[in-house]
Amino acid sequence: MNDRGSRLSKDAVLDAAADLVRAQGPAALTMRRLAGELGCAVTAIYWHVGNREALLDELVARTVREMGRIRAEGATPAARAESVALELRRKLRARPHLIALVHERGLTERMMLPAQRALAHEAHAAGLRGAAAAEAVRAVQFHVVGFVLVERNRERAPAQHPGEPDLWDDATAEQDPGLAQAFADPPDVDRLFRATTRAVVASLWGAVPGEGGA
Amino acid sequence: MNDRGSRLSKDAVLDAAADLVRAQGPAALTMRRLAGELGCAVTAIYWHVGNREALLDELVARTVREMGRIRAEGATPAARAESVALELRRKLRARPHLIALVHERGLTERMMLPAQRALAHEAHAAGLRGAAAAEAVRAVQFHVVGFVLVERNRERAPAQHPGEPDLWDDATAEQDPGLAQAFADPPDVDRLFRATTRAVVASLWGAVPGEGGA
DNA sequence: ACCTGAACACCGTTCAAGT
């Protein structure tokens, strides 16, 4: 029995832990703080989940399950592959802290399996086979995960870029003031993601109809 | 004076700290362990570098400086942009732990500035101006950093992919056994990087001569 | 089976005290 008269359970521990991580990141998840939330002794947690490492493993497993369902949309295989990339990015961005945990524990690949299958399906539909199909799938996969990691980093450290404009007033910048201006503004990440995704998919699947990507 | 009769200095502290991080990662850098290496009291370190946070800041600043020099090679602007991407990846992979620290502290963008300038130069040479040039530069930048982050993660967790082949013996795999086989093998990351870099650069700079990328 | 409190070995950091 805890403070509130209710019994502790593994699910209760996991729920409280997930709340802490979602709100304040994994560093905020200390066993003592968690016990505080649960109204029990620190050591009671150990009976239910083993230890902190095992607790994080369970949270990661949950996240991997949640990332499961991916559906492709569009007329052509290339367009459908692109839609998978876009949805993937959306889902990854919705759970930043937990995704970081998955990544830290080296389970990104495992988490990406459903998306991998969806992409493989579209590669197959586009006529790609064997190693060429695998390369196409992995190219998109690396691209999406990598992009999300980079943009997350930018968001976490908004004040860290010390005057990008200051560092651009050299020869090139004088020749092209529009360039310096473009670098002074934060990048339009949505646009950047669409453009690069389109480039990667187009080069491996064939052209994506609908917009005029070079 | 320390154990060895020599005096402590800020540089000595930084060197010892860098050694620890390079060999065993930032988690291994504890103030007590560092004091052990240096043969001084834990608190002596504080006099020279402030605290652990400041110490890491200095290591990060060092790394940013080291990443400075980038030179482009090749005949066309696109080929030169591609060479920058390749060299960038090489340099990033040579300092995984320190790069991770830079990334953690949100200084990746700062670190990438020299490469950014080199890429901007090539974009300019290819006739790109203003926002279009900035987008081309950033696309390559995001691509390289993202790719390195993803492949690092794969390397750190080699045993974590639980039987990718097992998860591929479904309809698609039956239709294309070569695909299942290709996924059972680890990806050829060098090849994958070259292919995707070529795709991104080609779509924004124009075709890269020398090899037949689609 | 489930939970507690005391204890241990670690952390980073502060601070008065020494030279």
Place this chain on the structure above:
DNA sequence: ACCTGAACACCGTTCAAGT
């Protein structure tokens, strides 16, 4: 100016003891 040792507030984890 440079360094020490004691002390404080945190960690995760173990374990004998309770019910």
